[in-house]
Amino acid sequence: MATVRRDERDPVGEQADTRPRPSDDTAMTSVADYYAGKNVLITGATGFMGKVLVEKLLRCCPQVRALFLLVRPKAGQSMQQRVDDMIKCKLFDRVREDDAHFHRKIVPISSELTEPGLAISPEDADKLAACVNIVFHCAATIRFDEPLKHAVQLNVIGTQQLLGLARRMRHLEAFIHISTAYANCNRKHIDEVIYPPPVEPRKLIESLEWMDDRIVQDITPRLIGNRPNTYTYTKALAEYVVQQEQDKLNIGIIRPSIVGASWQEPFPGWIDNFNGPSGVFIAAGKGILRTMRANNDAVADLIPVDVVINLTLAAGWYTAVHKPKTALVYNCTTGGINPFHWGEIEHHVMSSFKRNPLEQAFRRPNANITSNYLIYQYWILVSHKFPALLYDLVLRLTGQKPQMMRIFNRLHKAISLLEYFSSQDWEWNSENVNMLMAQLSPEDRKTFNFDVRQLNWPEYIENYCIGTKKYVLNEDMSDIPAARQHLRKLRNIRYTFNTVLVVFIWRVFIARSQMARNIWYFVVSLCFKFLSYFRASSTLTN
Numbered sequence: 001m002a003t004v005r006r007d008e009r010d011p012v013g014e015q016a017d018t019r020p021r022p023s024d025d026t027a028m029t030s031v032a033d034y035y036a037g038k039n040v041l042i043t044g045a046t047g048f049m050g051k052v053l054v055e056k057l058l059r060c061c062p063q064v065r066a067l068f069l070l071v072r073p074k075a076g077q078s079m080q081q082r083v084d085d086m087i088k089c090k091l092f093d094r095v096r097e098d099d100a101h102f103h104r105k106i107v108p109i110s111s112e113l114t115e116p117g118l119a120i121s122p123e124d125a126d127k128l129a130a131c132v133n134i135v136f137h138c139a140a141t142i143r144f145d146e147p148l149k150h151a152v153q154l155n156v157i158g159t160q161q162l163l164g165l166a167r168r169m170r171h172l173e174a175f176i177h178i179s180t181a182y183a184n185c186n187r188k189h190i191d192e193v194i195y196p197p198p199v200e201p202r203k204l205i206e207s208l209e210w211m212d213d214r215i216v217q218d219i220t221p222r223l224i225g226n227r228p229n230t231y232t233y234t235k236a237l238a239e240y241v242v243q244q245e246q247d248k249l250n251i252g253i254i255r256p257s258i259v260g261a262s263w264q265e266p267f268p269g270w271i272d273n274f275n276g277p278s279g280v281f282i283a284a285g286k287g288i289l290r291t292m293r294a295n296n297d298a299v300a301d302l303i304p305v306d307v308v309i310n311l312t313l314a315a316g317w318y319t320a321v322h323k324p325k326t327a328l329v330y331n332c333t334t335g336g337i338n339p340f341h342w343g344e345i346e347h348h349v350m351s352s353f354k355r356n357p358l359e360q361a362f363r364r365p366n367a368n369i370t371s372n373y374l375i376y377q378y379w380i381l382v383s384h385k386f387p388a389l390l391y392d393l394v395l396r397l398t399g400q401k402p403q404m405m406r407i408f409n410r411l412h413k414a415i416s417l418l419e420y421f422s423s424q425d426w427e428w429n430s431e432n433v434n435m436l437m438a439q440l441s442p443e444d445r446k447t448f449n450f451d452v453r454q455l456n457w458p459e460y461i462e463n464y465c466i467g468t469k470k471y472v473l474n475e476d477m478s479d480i481p482a483a484r485q486h487l488r489k490l491r492n493i494r495y496t497f498n499t500v501l502v503v504f505i506w507r508v509f510i511a512r513s514q515m516a517r518n519i520w521y522f523v524v525s526l527c528f529k530f531l532s533y534f535r536a537s538s539t540l541t542n
C-alpha cells in the first residue's frame, strides 16, 4: 500500500484557482461533473461519516482534484499514519479497485480544531485559502456526556474558526455544515429553519472563559434547559453560528437523525463504531442487554450513512451552483416518509442475531424494550444485575477478577443517555430534501440516492446486524455454526439452572409445610404412574 505523502499534494496546488467558476451553465451539470477539478476540504474525515464521504467522493466523482483532510495526531499516531490506516480499511476496497493510486488525491493537513487558528500552519492556511472550492464540516464531539466547556470549544468555537478560515478562501463556492436532526429536540415539530439559539453563543463563550470547571458543571443543567445533553445544545448553537455567515458564504446545513450502517454503498451493512443504536444492537446480540427503556410504538428515526452522504454531496452541488440567498437546512430523516418503530427494530434485531449469532455470547439474545419504569427496573434486577453477580461470584471462586458488574454499570450509563431518544418521537419537515431530489437528474438520483421510500427495513436491519458482527467486532461469518452451538450450550445451562432452582425452592418449601409435602407426594406418584403406564404400553406394542 502506497502511503499518502504530504509532498504529493502539489499536483493539487494553486492551479485549482484558475478553474472556471460556476455560471448559469453549471446549473445544468451533474453532481459528479460539478466536483470535477474541485479542491474539497473535509473536517472529521477519520470519523464514521467523514470516511464514507471521502470514499463516495473518490468513487463517484473520480475527477475531483484533491481532498484536503484536516486531521489531528492521536493515540501516538501521526496524522500521516492515521490517514494511511484509514484508506487501508475495507470501506475503500471499491475505490482501490477503480484506481489503485487514489491516495494521491488525499492531502492530510495537521489540525486540532480546539486550538487557536485550528492549529493549522500559516503555510497550510494560505494554501487552503488559495485553492479550496468547497468545505464539508463533519468534525464534532458526539458524546452525550461531554463537559460543556469542551463541547462548546469543539462544536461551537471550532466551527467559528473554520468559518473564519472559509472567509479567507478566495474561490469558495459552498460551505456544508453537518448538524443533527436533534439540535432542536426540545421541539416536537421541526421545520427546515434555524431556530433562535438557546443563548447568544458569544455571551456563553465569554462566560465560560473565566468560569471554573466545577461551576460550569453545576450550571450545565440550567443552561441546557429542556435539551437532554451538551451535544444537542452545542449543535444548536453551531447552527446559529454558521447562519451568521450566510451573507458572506453559500451555506447548506444537513441535519441527519440517528445515523446507522450503510444501506447499499459501498456495500450493505458497513459500520465501524458503537455509537447510537449500534452499541445497543451488539450488547443485545451478545446477550448482555436484556432490557431497555424505549417506546415500542415510537418511530425509530434511523437513517443509513450512505443516504446522509449522498444527500450531503447533492446539497454541496446545489449550494454551489444555485447559491441560495439564505442558508438552506435539510432535515435528513426517515420517520415521515418510511416510518419504522422501536418495537419492530427490537423484533428484527433479535431474530437477526438468532439467525447469525455473535461469538461467545454471555446469554442467548433475548431483549425486551419497555416504556414502563417498574417493569424496566424489575428486568434490570432479574436479567442484568442478578446474572452479573452470579457470574462474578463464579469468577471469584475460580480465582479470576470479577468483571461483569463493571460492564453492566457502563452499559446502564450508556442506555440511560440514549433512552431520551428512544422514548418519544419527533416530526421533521423535509421540503428542502424533496426539492433537492426534484433538482437532480434521473442519473444523479440513482448515483446519489437519498430516496428512503425504497428502504426495506427488515433487510436493512439484517445487514446492519451482520455488519456489526463483521466490521465492528471483526468476527468471521464461517464461525456461525460454532456460535450456534454455543447458544445451544447456553440454553441447556439455563434449563438445568431453572430445574435446579425450582427443585431447590420446592424442597425448602416442603420442609416447612405439610400441605406442600402432600402436593409434592401427589405430583411424584402421578409421575411414577405415568411412567409405569408409558413403560407398560411400550412393552405391549413391542
Ligand SMILES: CCCCCCCC/C=C\CCCCCCCC(=O)SCCNC(=O)CCNC(=O)[C@H](O)C(C)(C)COP(=O)(O)OP(=O)(O)OC[C@H]1O[C@@H](n2cnc3c(N)ncnc32)[C@H](O)[C@@H]1OP(=O)(O)O
Pocket: 142, 143, 144, 145, 180, 181, 182, 257, 258, 259, 274, 275, 276, 277, 278, 279, 280, 281, 283, 284, 292, 294, 342, 345, 346, 349, 350, 367, 369, 410, 411, 413, 414, 415, 417, 418, 421, 422
Ligand atoms: C434490541 C434492540 C432494541 C433497540 C432499542 C433502542 C435503541 C436506541 C438507541 C439509540 C437511540 C438514540 C441515538 C440518538 C442519536 C442522536 C443522533 C446524533 O446526533 S449523534 C450520534 C450519537 N452519539 C452517540 O451515540 C454517542 C453516545 N456515546 C457516548 O456518549 C459515550 O460513548 C457513552 C457516555 C455512552 C460512554 O462513555 P464512556 O466514557 O463510559 O465510555 P467510552 O470510552 O465512550 O466507551 C467505552 C466502551 O463502550 C463502548 N460503547 C460506547 N458507546 C456504547 C453504547 N452506546 N453501547 C454499548 N457500548 C458502547 C465503546 O466502544 C468502548 O468500548 P471499548 O472499551 O473501546 O472496548
Ligand SMILES: NC(=O)C1=CN([C@@H]2O[C@H](COP(=O)(O)OP(=O)(O)OC[C@H]3O[C@@H](n4cnc5c(N)ncnc54)[C@H](OP(=O)(O)O)[C@@H]3O)[C@@H](O)[C@H]2O)C=CC1
Pocket: 043, 044, 045, 046, 047, 048, 049, 050, 070, 071, 072, 074, 111, 112, 113, 114, 137, 138, 139, 140, 141, 142, 154, 178, 179, 180, 181, 235, 255, 256, 257, 258, 259, 260, 273, 275, 276
Ligand atoms: N453518528 C450519528 O448518529 C450522527 C452524527 N451527526 C453529526 O455528524 C458529524 C459526524 O459524526 P460521526 O462521524 O458520527 O462522528 P465521529 O465521532 O465518528 O467523528 C468525529 C470526527 O471529528 C473529529 N474530531 C473530533 N474532535 C476533533 C478535534 N478536536 N480536532 C479535529 N478533529 C476532531 C474526529 O477526529 P479523530 O478521529 O481525531 O477523533 C472524527 O474524525 C458530527 O457533526 C455529528 O454531530 C449527526 C447526526 C447523527
